[in-house]
Amino acid sequence: MPEPGLILGIEGTAWNLSAAIFGEDVLSLHSKPYSPPTGGIHPREAAQHHASALKDVISKVLEGHNPADISGIAFSQGPGLGPCLRTVGTAARALSLSLGVPLIGVNHCVAHVEIGRWQCGCDDPIVLYASGANTQVLGFLKSRYRIFGETLDIGLGNALDKFARSKGLPHPGGPLIEKYALEGSPVDLPYTVKGMDLAFSGLMSAAKSCNAPIEDVCAGFQESAFAMCVEVTERALAHAGKNEVLLVGGVGANTRLREMLKSMCEERGAEFFVPERRYIGDNGAMIALTGKIMLEAGQTVSVRDSAVNPSFRSDEVEVLWRKDTGDLPYRSANMLSDGFARGAEALVSERGDYVIKKRLSKRYRSPSLDQRLISERTKAEARLISLSRRSGVPTPVIYDITHDSIVMEKINGLMLKQSLTVEDVMDAGRIVGRLHNAGIIHGDLTTSNIIVREYDGRCVLIDFGLAFISSEIESRGVDLHVFFQTLESTAPDHNELRDAFCTGYKESFAEAAEVLERVEEIRLRGRYLH
């Protein structure tokens, strides 16, 4: 393989046309941002801006360098705005052909991660990638940057920008909201975390129609939105058993978000990293650096295959430049062992015949949001446990509830993973069928969260910390997918056990067939952590 020399990288997925040269370090970096005269980013206008700025940006970045030393052209192949991507793609192809050097199609999200790893010197982080268009929690697993959780509607930056615009503030709104928030005290606004995923549009609409002083709304917006991101990051960290957190993407410039992540990391004993300001938002250096790494790994693209992809996902890229870390050891959200467990969210302890589950205060959250979430979730969990019981799903009896704790019956018996007989697993299928039939999703359906009760051999469902109400096929499918994954990792004869589970599930739930079909689809998508 030829020794790569200098790589020219071009970024232009959205607002910033930026190019850089990377050798052993960033040798030059030039940008020409597009700022919309009014409103948000118009894709075609941005593309026109990029087209007219290209010549200038490329020649500035090449100043003092010999084009003959360039050994590859890297460009953002996606995701991003179609017209912008096409403009930059065309320029990159032309440069590659005229210089006679390879073309490297870089995934923009992967590039955000790689420049962060390179600049901060971290190795295997859980990444919070919070930008205008994307909000994702990523981690490296089995040769890919897997998406552990992500926004179900719009990107966080986008939500901030749109809210700002509705209050008459110019684009981009993120930095101005940060300024206002410093002067305000947070109002209560919606907080939406669904398992590992987030949603921002409800929060944005509530903020738009909130009549409190702008400073207070901005502070409330930040507190809710950032705490949501930190919560999912913490959950991924706990599940994956990693000990580094990296923050990337434009919203990562925000001091309050950094402070909250840092505080969460300190509480968990993890290290927190964030790259310099100029490398955190969109920039050409991240494309040039990733291009270099990819060229070294032989990951170039022919002109014919270099079409841009506006919805290119990070997990579509096979990462040949990192050592495969293989499967994750499976960890449940609340690892219950020997009567004491500290999950991402709660502390579970045993006192004789009782189990006490206490939700923990998080220093990263504002005190009012913290108290609100703790009491809402404690109440919701207790309610779902009782509702499940009434629907014929064996669950622990609840003895007492306080603002942060649930005192419940201790179920004596073995965890299902220690008692994987066909009969037991079939019974598990039956109770999960009843649960789904009642419109309840468990949210963390592992073989550790089902106990085979000693006195009658019945399966009892525990730990409803991530449970929620839903009749969506997708949520039900994810529940089963998680269960089958843990079954696979604990039992050699998992096919037989899986069949037994399905038999039980079909017995008690009329829509079983449709859900089981979806499970197969989910497995093929390979998105979920378990």
Ligand SMILES: C[C@@H](O)[C@H](NC(=O)OP(=O)(O)OC[C@H]1O[C@@H](n2cnc3c(N)ncnc32)[C@H](O)[C@@H]1O)C(=O)O
């Ligand atoms: C596909 C690509 O084009 C896209 N890039 C992108 O969105 O640009 P980026 O530079 O990563 O992020 C811009 C966002 O970052 C926000 N932002 C910048 N400074 C901020 C601050 N101090 N506080 C909060 N948000 C901030 C802006 O409001 C804007 O929404 C992406 O990565 O999703």
Ligand SMILES: [Fe+2]
């Ligand atoms: Fe970006």
